[in-house]
Amino acid sequence: MKTVRTGSNMSAIAAALGVSAATVSNALSGKGRVSPELVEKVRAKAAELGYVPSLTARALRTGRTGVLGLVLPDIANPLFPQIAQAIENAAANAGFGVLIADSRGDIGQQTEAINRLLERGVDGMVIVPRRGTRIADVGCPVAVIDTPSTPGNTVSADHWDGGAQMGRHLAALGHRKVLLIGTGSSSNVQNDRIGGLKAGLGADVECETLWIEKVEALSGKGCPLGLAAKAKAGFTAFAAVSDLSALRALTELQRAGIRVPEKVSVTGFDDLVWSPVVTPALTTMRMDMAKIADLAVAALTGAIEAAGGIEPGMAGKVASGRDRVPMQLVVRQSSGVPNSHAQTSTIKPTAGELTR
Amino acid sequence: MKTVRTGSNMSAIAAALGVSAATVSNALSGKGRVSPELVEKVRAKAAELGYVPSLTARALRTGRTGVLGLVLPDIANPLFPQIAQAIENAAANAGFGVLIADSRGDIGQQTEAINRLLERGVDGMVIVPRRGTRIADVGCPVAVIDTPSTPGNTVSADHWDGGAQMGRHLAALGHRKVLLIGTGSSSNVQNDRIGGLKAGLGADVECETLWIEKVEALSGKGCPLGLAAKAKAGFTAFAAVSDLSALRALTELQRAGIRVPEKVSVTGFDDLVWSPVVTPALTTMRMDMAKIADLAVAALTGAIEAAGGIEPGMAGKVASGRDRVPMQLVVRQSSGVPNSHAQTSTIKPTAGELTR
DNA sequence: GGACCCTGCTTAAACGTTTAATCAGGATAG
């Protein structure tokens, strides 16, 4: 009938000590006026009885569930593990649980997922919006993880600057004709990264952008991207805007017999799981997910605190406004000086510290 | 102070109709004895007022939170998105929410994560255990997703049979000397897959197993695995027990100028995101995560139902015992007849239906 | 025509907290 609660509740420990339940509550929360000695006795008894507060009852009384919602555009996204892990960690540190909701890429499902979370009474939610979606006013504090160029209460990596760093890296290596590879132009994140790349490469470098979705619309999903031809045409660097695309580029080029990085360079974004273990290991940009998650959760807890007494209309705004967290360039073996005959020595093992 | 509830509760709609709150409850749940006409009126009024039941209050009264916990060994695992998505979906269909907990690979953190979930009052939990971990008796129904050879209430893919299928596939192609690649021998899943592979390949095929962790213990993380040498030694197939290892093998071989699949074949397991888009696209085994999740959630809901009135000691056992779900062979371009000079025509695009 | 059952509803308690209001008593102030 009930979940197997340890049976000991506040009344039990109150009875054991001959005091009232309210006093126990005050003693444990440190809120009311309770003598220090009694506080000690209560603490001891609670520990002895293995008392575990009922978060449900507390939620009912206070209206706060202590749970944050995490809305993801598509859990199958390979970046998701990083996000979820970071958010879960940050939330746990702040004493919150994390309820997940997958919107399966569908925009309708996204609002439905949000509603499910609301019905469950989450105190706030962090939303990673589906590409191009704007989050309407939900009935609770919301933190959006996207890109700074998205309007709203956003915290995110500085994708533009990340692109710029990567652009400068490639330019410094001597690349003068580089192909930028993205999946689709509807993504704010990808657009920012590409904008940054162009800026970082500078005016002297010739750029062309290839959108995978466009190619696939013509030739079918998973089709070859024709990168070997691009290499023949003089492109010496292939800067993908995601590690998944970078991997695709890398394998396609290798398969065509074009050596990376001696002949051409390939770079990615996000430092996904496989980036350090492929050969050659991918040069990529890493986001500081832990910091992003901390900021998002901090913004939420702040808004939740502040929501005490404020009219519903005002809730939903996360104070912090916009935060952008710098990205970090991770240089591995897939980028190098173009058309170098210098064998890159023996490929040295990468420090494989995936877990930040 | 409170989460922004729409303000309308049962009492509101009871008052509006001049009946008691209990009647409203009965009408909406269909439990007590209420006249059909009144049920209709209550429904209408509820809709009109935009009534949303307080799951918190219900949880307090019934002892059921309607939330399932999902414990993962390491969210960063690339297989995780599939699991989480499937579980979330199955749980949502069954009317449950999903609370996540990451044990960060640490065994201590695993029990701690479980405790956090228990305190939050989850009705049950599905656990993907850390390699080699056995789940102790928690205080609630538990479904374990691992491998059938793990003792306990397990539901999982039939990893052994998956290995056997893959083994038969390679043997049928004519491979007679194959290298099996796993990360570490402490994983039940990987051991099952390797056992299946050996069985599927049959007695005529020469096998050798390479454990990545062992190699890395000597040469450092992310070091080359020396696969080119293995190819020279006559191995024509590299059957990895995970797509991540397969990808590592594929890129290492390609980089060494060994053509896949003309010269050697490479196969993986799990059909992870990148498998269809690398060149050549990976031949792999897919698990039917949706079915696994359905079984796990069904087992849990069953146990939760049944837990009404049973002594705590008996709870925790999931009735279904063990379920094993068949895996599906996905043949793409990375496997073929060994040492064939027949160029595999033009590499045809794979049907990229990632989403099962 | 009385005993009995069925229907449709109400009353009241309970779940385990938090918290506002109250209160007894001692100390302090005037």
Next chain:
DNA sequence: CTATCCTGATTAAACGTTTAAGCAGGGTCC
């Protein structure tokens, strides 16, 4: 000596449901 304040506790209500128990009235059975 009384009015006031502070301290350390208690009482009671409240959060929004669910559910066991009760009850009034009409029908049925013999």
